[in-house]
Amino acid sequence: MPDRELLSRRSFLLDAARVAAAGLLIADLQLLVSCARDESSRDAGFAHLTAAEGHTLRAFAAQIIPACDGAPGARESGAAYFVDRAFGMPLYAQSTVLVREGLADLDTRARSELGRRDFATATDAEQIAIMHAIEATPFFMETRKLVIIGTLADPSYGGNRGGAGWSMLSLESRPSFTAPFGWYDAHSAPDSHWRT
Amino acid sequence: MTGAPHTQRTFAERDIVDFVIVGSGAAGGVLAKELATAGFDIVVMEQGPWLQSSQFMHDELAVEQRHDLLNIAEEPYQTFRATETDAPRRNTGLALRYLRGVGGSTVHFAANYWRFRPSDFKERSICGSVPGASLEDWPISYEELEPYYTKVDWEIGVSGAPGPFDPPRSRPYPMPPLPIKSSGVLLERAAHRLGLHAQPAPFAINSQPRDGRSGCMACGHCANYGCEFGAKSSTLVTVVPKAVATGRCEVRTECTVFRVDTNAKGRATGVVYWDRDGRERRQRAHATILAANGVESARLLLMSASSQFPHGLANSSGMVGRNLMFNCYESTFGRFEHPLNEYKGAVAGRIIHDYYEHDPARGFYGGGGIDARFPYNPIGFALSILPPDVPSWGPEYARALREYYAHTVRFTGHITSLPQPTNYVALDWEHTDSRGRPALSLTYADHPDDRKAQYWFQSKTHALMEAAGASKIWNQPIAPSDGSVHLLGTARMGNDPEKSVVDRFHRAHDVPNLFICDGSSLVTSGRGQPTMTIQALAFRAAEHIARFARSHAI
Numbered sequence: 081m082p083d084r085e086l087l088s089r090r091s092f093l094l095d096a097a098r099v100a101a102a103g104l105l106i107a108d109l110q111l112l113v114s115c116a117r118d119e120s121s122r123d124a125g126f127a128h129l130t131a132a133e134g135h136t137l138r139a140f141a142a143q144i145i146p147a148c149d150g151a152p153g154a155r156e157s158g159a160a161y162f163v164d165r166a167f168g169m170p171l172y173a174q175s176t177v178l179v180r181e182g183l184a185d186l187d188t189r190a191r192s193e194l195g196r197r198d199f200a201t202a203t204d205a206e207q208i209a210i211m212h213a214i215e216a217t218p219f220f221m222e223t224r225k226l227v228i229i230g231t232l233a234d235p236s237y238g239g240n241r242g243g244a245g246w247s248m249l250s251l252e253s254r255p256s257f258t259a260p261f262g263w264y265d266a267h268s269a270p271d272s273h274w275r276t
Numbered sequence: 277m278t279g280a281p282h283t284q285r286t287f288a289e290r291d292i293v294d295f296v297i298v299g300s301g302a303a304g305g306v307l308a309k310e311l312a313t314a315g316f317d318i319v320v321m322e323q324g325p326w327l328q329s330s331q332f333m334h335d336e337l338a339v340e341q342r343h344d345l346l347n348i349a350e351e352p353y354q355t356f357r358a359t360e361t362d363a364p365r366r367n368t369g370l371a372l373r374y375l376r377g378v379g380g381s382t383v384h385f386a387a388n389y390w391r392f393r394p395s396d397f398k399e400r401s402i403c404g405s406v407p408g409a410s411l412e413d414w415p416i417s418y419e420e421l422e423p424y425y426t427k428v429d430w431e432i433g434v435s436g437a438p439g440p441f442d443p444p445r446s447r448p449y450p451m452p453p454l455p456i457k458s459s460g461v462l463l464e465r466a467a468h469r470l471g472l473h474a475q476p477a478p479f480a481i482n483s484q485p486r487d488g489r490s491g492c493m494a495c496g497h498c499a500n501y502g503c504e505f506g507a508k509s510s511t512l513v514t515v516v517p518k519a520v521a522t523g524r525c526e527v528r529t530e531c532t533v534f535r536v537d538t539n540a541k542g543r544a545t546g547v548v549y550w551d552r553d554g555r556e557r558r559q560r561a562h563a564t565i566l567a568a569n570g571v572e573s574a575r576l577l578l579m580s581a582s583s584q585f586p587h588g589l590a591n592s593s594g595m596v597g598r599n600l601m602f603n604c605y606e607s608t609f610g611r612f613e614h615p616l617n618e619y620k621g622a623v624a625g626r627i628i629h630d631y632y633e634h635d636p637a638r639g640f641y642g643g644g645g646i647d648a649r650f651p652y653n654p655i656g657f658a659l660s661i662l663p664p665d666v667p668s669w670g671p672e673y674a675r676a677l678r679e680y681y682a683h684t685v686r687f688t689g690h691i692t693s694l695p696q697p698t699n700y701v702a703l704d705w706e707h708t709d710s711r712g713r714p715a716l717s718l719t720y721a722d723h724p725d726d727r728k729a730q731y732w733f734q735s736k737t738h739a740l741m742e743a744a745g746a747s748k749i750w751n752q753p754i755a756p757s758d759g760s761v762h763l764l765g766t767a768r769m770g771n772d773p774e775k776s777v778v779d780r781f782h783r784a785h786d787v788p789n790l791f792i793c794d795g796s797s798l799v800t801s802g803r804g805q806p807t808m809t810i811q812a813l814a815f816r817a818a819e820h821i822a823r824f825a826r827s828h829a830i
Contacts, residue, residue, distance in 0.1 A: 143669065143670065144669040144670075144673075145669070145673065145674045145677065146670065146671050146674050147674075148671055148674055148675065149675075149678075151678065153674055171341065171342045208670070211669070215668075215669075224668070224669055225659060228655065228658045228659055229337065229341065229655050229659075231658075232336075232654035232655045232658055233336060233337040233341075233655060234334075234335050234336070234337060236335075237337060245654065246654060248674075248677060248678055249654055249657075249658075249677060249678065249681035249682065250615065250678070250681060250682045251619060251654060251681060251682065252617075255334075255493070255495060256493035256494055256495045256505075257493075257494040257495065257496065257620040257621065258494060259455035259456070259457075259494065259621070260455075260458075261455075261457050261458060261494070261616075261617045261618075261620040261621050262457065262458030262614070262615050262616040262617040262618070262620075262682075263458060263614030263615050263616070264458035264459075264461040264462055264612070264614060264616060265455075265456055265457055265458045265460070265461050266458075267614075268456075268461045
């Protein structure tokens with residue numbers, strides 16, 4: 081386990097604890113903790129990605145949707161596991177070579193331009209600079225798309241662990257709802273001055 | 277399971293049925309139920325599967341990324357060009373978008389059910405000639421169609437409440453409107469401040485249990501999805517089961533019609549189709565009804581060309597495939613301080629119809645209605661909906677995802693499209709599917725008045741968004757149309773056989789026992805919500821077709 085991931089996980093848990101202390105529900109904390117634990121225990125769980133590719137992809141995902149304010153981002157939501165699964169799906173399989181070559185290129189750039197072991201061991205600022213340099217490439221656009229889909233697709237596709245991506249959007253995942261749905265309809269009397 | 281979920285009457289290949297109906301969607305489902313109830317033997321040909329409500333899921337990847345419900349796998353790609361001098365470019369099968377399956381696109385539509393108004397049927401008389409356009413009065417009036425709008429309300433199942441500009445109705449809505457959403461409250465507030473009038477949006481969705489179906493459970497998955505509760509009044513759960521229950525109607529699924537056959541007398545003898553195993557088969561019928569949608573019916577007529585009908589069946593006017601209309605639209609987005617949670621409930625709650633009518637003072641043909649909606653699920657939202665000044669990745673992007681999803685709504689103008697003979701679908705024989713069916717080639721350019729209407733309405737939705745108190749406002753860029761889910765006008769109704777394809781009873785001018793009734797029949801586009809009118813036309817057509825059949829006048 082690379083140091084960077086340990087550190088980020090530790091700071092992530094600290095963030096989570098801080099938010100919990102500020103009043104978040106315990107259930108949310110448990111979700112965050114389980115996300116972080118999943119992240120550490122599934123390193124070898126890829127069907128298509130190599131461990132090195134998964135390592136690079138997670139770092140890439142963490143820059144697309146970073147964890148912030150104590151809430152998980154794309155890495156913590158398990159987006160890499162979705163991308164791994166997507167390589168075997170007819171809808172996305174044609175992206176496999178593009179993504180693979182691009183991930184290898186990220187590592188090459190980190191080594192040749194920065195002297196890092198790989199992309200994931202570069203600093204945040206270095207990773208961001210590399211990504212800005214390639215953000216108009218088909219690889220970047222396709223992998224960004226897959227990371228976002230992985231973060232927000234149904235958890236049955238491998239990402240969005242425990243609905244973490246949906247929680248990030250403040251979306252309640254429920255089969256049905258009853259009115260009021262939002263703040264404005266909840267705070268609007270039927271005889272409000274503007275009601276016709 | 278993709279076959280018939282119920283036991284149904286079946287007909288043998290040697291049988292000559294009374295009617296073969298191509299398509300089981302908005303119009304086909306209504307025609308099947310009405311004609312079977314009237315005592316006729318019917319075979320409905322449906323190229324897609326017969327899904328059941330229990331098979332519909334809230335799976336955004338499957339429905340909105342993979343487009344599972346559309347069943348376009350067999351479809352060759354479409355081509356697009358704005359004008360005949362442009363090189364065609366390749367479009368996916370999603371550009372002219374519809375669902376192949378029992379119920380057609382009523383399975384996955386958002387179910388906005390606006391009636392047209394009296395003026396919609398006589399805009400040529402009201403507006404005069406518009407250069408470049410083939411604007412015509414309809415051969416029927418609102419008053420003639422009103423009883424059938426009421427049939428749609430009651431037999432399909434529409435919820436709503438009358439608004440200040442509604443056309444006359446002979447009977448109230450059968451169900452009260454769906455509950456207001458935060459977007460509706462904000463649209464009402466904005467309308468009040470600007471001196472406009474917001475009214476409850478009518479929907480073909482049960483607001484309460486009715487007709488053996490559930491009331492809306494506000495799951496928020498109407499547009500693009502099938503309703504697993506059966507609350508959305510698709511033909512899949514309304515008229516199709518009733519047609520089958522008569523014992524006189526077979527819905528033959530996964531069967532793709534590719535030709536209407538005609539005899540030496542120039543009469544239709546039935547249809548030729550590929551069955552689910554790819555075998556070529558025939559269904560003979562005393563009369564043939566096309567209700568396959570505004571591009572499929574046109575394609576079928578063009579594919580049915582013969583030495584007797586060299587330019588396609590029922591096409592002596594040359595109008596088959598032409599006058600295609602999409603309904604223009606525009607959108608203004610706004611973010612609000614408090615959560616709206618627009619992902620819950622039906623697609624919209626309130627609409628504004630103050631700008632519905634054509635007004636010569638605006639300087640262009642057209643009008644429209646405005647609604648408040650946010651039909652985005654998480655993936656679609658995160659990939660394309662954030663304001664243009666938000667970066668597409670990184671901490672600011674992540675923050676925006678968190679801050680915008682539950683807080684954003686879109687005010688949308690649903691607008692006219694002018695009919696133009698230069699906007700058309702044609703057959704592309706250079707690109708065929710695995711069985712040799714030609715691709716659809718689309719030539720389409722918005723009329724300059726359509727574009728002016730879009731910008732005019734965007735200024736209105738922008739002003740409404742400001743009046744509603746949005747903290748951040750951004751416009752969806754207005755771009756030329758290159759596809760749609762509204763496919764209208766390609767076999768237009770009319771009294772003049774030289775300028776229209778079907779008469780006022782949907783009978784093809786050229787073929788006495790061929791009827792065409794679906795979006796292709798529309799003479800003008802209305803204001804963006806055509807299905808209510810397509811179904812009213814189908815109820816009306818069925819009544820007249822039954823009358824003709826009984827009096828041996830087919």
